[in-house]
Every structure is written in structure tokens, then in C-alpha cells.
Amino acid sequence: MGIMRILDETGDTVVKWSVDDPETLVEAESIFRSLSMERRMAFARPAGAPASETTLIKAFDAEAEEIVWVRAVVGG
Amino acid sequence: MTATLEAPSILYEVEPLPDGRELHVYPDGSIVVSGRAEIRPHPVEGVTWITRTPARTRARRRPRTTIFTSALPVRTIWPSESSMERVAARRTAHERARELLLSLLNPFQREDYVHHSGFWVETARGRIRLGRLYNLEFRPREKPYEKQILCVLPVNHETLPLPDIWTNLLLVLNQDPDKFFRVAVRR
Structure with a gap:
């Protein structure tokens, strides 16, 4: 079971998928694609690992334990 | 214009003020203002009034103030249910976000x-x-x-x-x- 955390005004919205459940997998992939098009960045990490163990990913990884979606950064 | 008057027991100065009253200055430094003030300031020499000066002063009725009277009931405005829900949602969001951040540090x-x-x-x-x-x-x-x-x-x-x-x-x-x-x- 993998989870995606998408940072938003509620803290984060969680999307879960399972490699054994094609329906959740397709939905997670679809969300991944749409968020990538919004110029957001995805970081995969083993569940609960610190930021130093995260990896920037460009494509959906069904084996990832946790994917954290953050927004693009700009100068203020 | 300053005039010096001699009273039976004291010597003091009388100075006319621009508004028509008189200023009495006593030797011990105390002052007394006497007379009735004009409602217009004293005209400058050589300059006439633009409008006619009113013949007499008229007191205006004091407006009734009702804002701070104790007769008014005190009304407490409580936050609405929706605003309380918003605050609660924001607090929950903050807690979730904090939890995620702590897990990454x-x-x-x-x-x-x-x-x-x-x-x-x-x-x-x-x-x-x-x-x-x-x-x-x-x-x-x-x-x-x-x-x-x-x-x-x-x-x-x-x-x-x-x-x-x-x-x-x-x-x-x-x-x-x-x-x-x-x-x-x-x-």
C-alpha cells in the first residue's frame, strides 16, 4: 500500500493505492500526471523517513511507500 | 494698549484682550480676566468683516448622547458557527502539517x-x-x-x-x- 500526500489548505490530502488493486493504481497514476502538469514536485520516501532520504521523482512509482507533493517555489 | 490704574490698596495693570475682555495683572503675579468675549475675533486694523457680525450670541442645544447611556442593553457578539468551524478546520490543518514536517526533520x-x-x-x-x-x-x-x-x-x-x-x-x-x-x- 502506497500513499500520496498532496500539500493543500487542509494540511495534506491523502491518496492511497495498492499494487494489487488496479483501480486505485490507475487513479493514483492519473492524479500523479495531473499534478505533474501543474509544475508541482513529487518526492518519494520510505514511510516516515527524514527529508535527506527523499528522492525527486518525475514518473509515478507504484512501489514507493510515500510520495509527498509540494508546490513550485518562487521568489517573494 | 496698557494702562496702569491705582487702586486704594493695590497697583495693577489692565490690558484689553483681542476678544473684548480685559486682563488684570496684579503685582503678586495673579491675573484676572473680566468682561464678555465677543464671538468674532478682534478685527485687524484696516480690514473689514466679510459678513455681518451677529447681534448676539445664541447657545446651541447640546446634542443628546445615547451611545454610552446605561439604558442601552449590552450585546455580546459571539463568533458564528461557520467562523468557529473555519477556525477549527484551520487548527486541524496546522496540526496535520506540523506532524508531516516533524516526520521529515x-x-x-x-x-x-x-x-x-x-x-x-x-x-x-x-x-x-x-x-x-x-x-x-x-x-x-x-x-x-x-x-x-x-x-x-x-x-x-x-x-x-x-x-x-x-x-x-x-x-x-x-x-x-x-x-x-x-x-x-x-x-
């Missing part, structure tokens, strides 16, 4: 954040402190005693709880620091 950063609401992040270019919005303290590696102030934010940061903003910046700093420093605005 190493033990030193976590302790720093819990006690000081900020933490340092090491990068190849130097150390940067996350914790003050719009004011990120940066210590370049080659000049560690020089303090620079940077401003970097996630897009639409105002919709995110504060700990989410630090999570956002922390992950970008860790994995794509070039992007972070490319967009950074130096103050």
Missing part, C-alpha cells in the same frame, strides 16, 4: 523547531534557516559570518498552513537546491 532539526519554531538546513552553498516567513537567514559556505536574507515561497503559499510551507521549502532545498537559489530574492 532529523532529531536536531526537530528539537530546534519544537523549541524555536525554526531549523537550519545544510546545503552545498551554505546553511539556511527556515522558520521566518519572507526572511530566510542564509549563511554562505565561503562567508559563514555573513548573513543574507532570502525570500522564497511556494506558489500560492497563503493557502497553505505554515508548517506545510517549511515542508515545501525543506524538500526543495534538500533535493533541488539550485532551483531554490535560482528563484531566491535577496533582501
Whole structure:
């Protein structure tokens, strides 16, 4: 079971998928694609690992334990 | 014009005032103003009134003040149910965001954040402190005693709880620091 955390005004919205459940997998992939098009960045990490163990990913990884979606950064 | 009058027992000065009254100055320094003040100031010599001066003064009726009278009932305005729900939702969001951020910090950063609401992040270019919005303290590696102030934010940061903003910046700093420093605005 993998989870995606998408940072938003509620803290984060969680999307879960399972490699054994094609329906959740397709939905997670679809969300991944749409968020990538919004110029957001995805970081995969083993569940609960610190930021130093995260990896920037460009494509959906069904084996990832946790994917954290953050927004693009700009100068203020 | 100043005149000196001699009274049976005291000597004092009388000075006419511009508004028509008289100023009495006694030798011991005490003063007394007597007479009736005109409603217009004393005209300047050689200059006439633009409008006619009123014949007599007329007192205006004092307006009735009802705002601070005790007869009015005190009304307490409680926050509406919807606003309380919004506050509760915001608090829940903040807690969720904080939980996620703490899970991403190493033990030193976590302790720093819990006690000081900020933490340092090491990068190849130097150390940067996350914790003050719009004011990120940066210590370049080659000049560690020089303090620079940077401003970097996630897009639409105002919709995110504060700990989410630090999570956002922390992950970008860790994995794509070039992007972070490319967009950074130096103050």
C-alpha cells in the first residue's frame, strides 16, 4: 500500500493505492500526471523517513511507500 | 494698549484682550480676566468683516448622547458557527502539517523547531534557516559570518498552513537546491 500526500489548505490530502488493486493504481497514476502538469514536485520516501532520504521523482512509482507533493517555489 | 490704574490698596495693570475682555495683572503675579468675549475675533486694523457680525450670541442645544447611556442593553457578539468551524478546520490543518514536517526533520532539526519554531538546513552553498516567513537567514559556505536574507515561497503559499510551507521549502532545498537559489530574492 502506497500513499500520496498532496500539500493543500487542509494540511495534506491523502491518496492511497495498492499494487494489487488496479483501480486505485490507475487513479493514483492519473492524479500523479495531473499534478505533474501543474509544475508541482513529487518526492518519494520510505514511510516516515527524514527529508535527506527523499528522492525527486518525475514518473509515478507504484512501489514507493510515500510520495509527498509540494508546490513550485518562487521568489517573494 | 496698557494702562496702569491705582487702586486704594493695590497697583495693577489692565490690558484689553483681542476678544473684548480685559486682563488684570496684579503685582503678586495673579491675573484676572473680566468682561464678555465677543464671538468674532478682534478685527485687524484696516480690514473689514466679510459678513455681518451677529447681534448676539445664541447657545446651541447640546446634542443628546445615547451611545454610552446605561439604558442601552449590552450585546455580546459571539463568533458564528461557520467562523468557529473555519477556525477549527484551520487548527486541524496546522496540526496535520506540523506532524508531516516533524516526520521529515532529523532529531536536531526537530528539537530546534519544537523549541524555536525554526531549523537550519545544510546545503552545498551554505546553511539556511527556515522558520521566518519572507526572511530566510542564509549563511554562505565561503562567508559563514555573513548573513543574507532570502525570500522564497511556494506558489500560492497563503493557502497553505505554515508548517506545510517549511515542508515545501525543506524538500526543495534538500533535493533541488539550485532551483531554490535560482528563484531566491535577496533582501
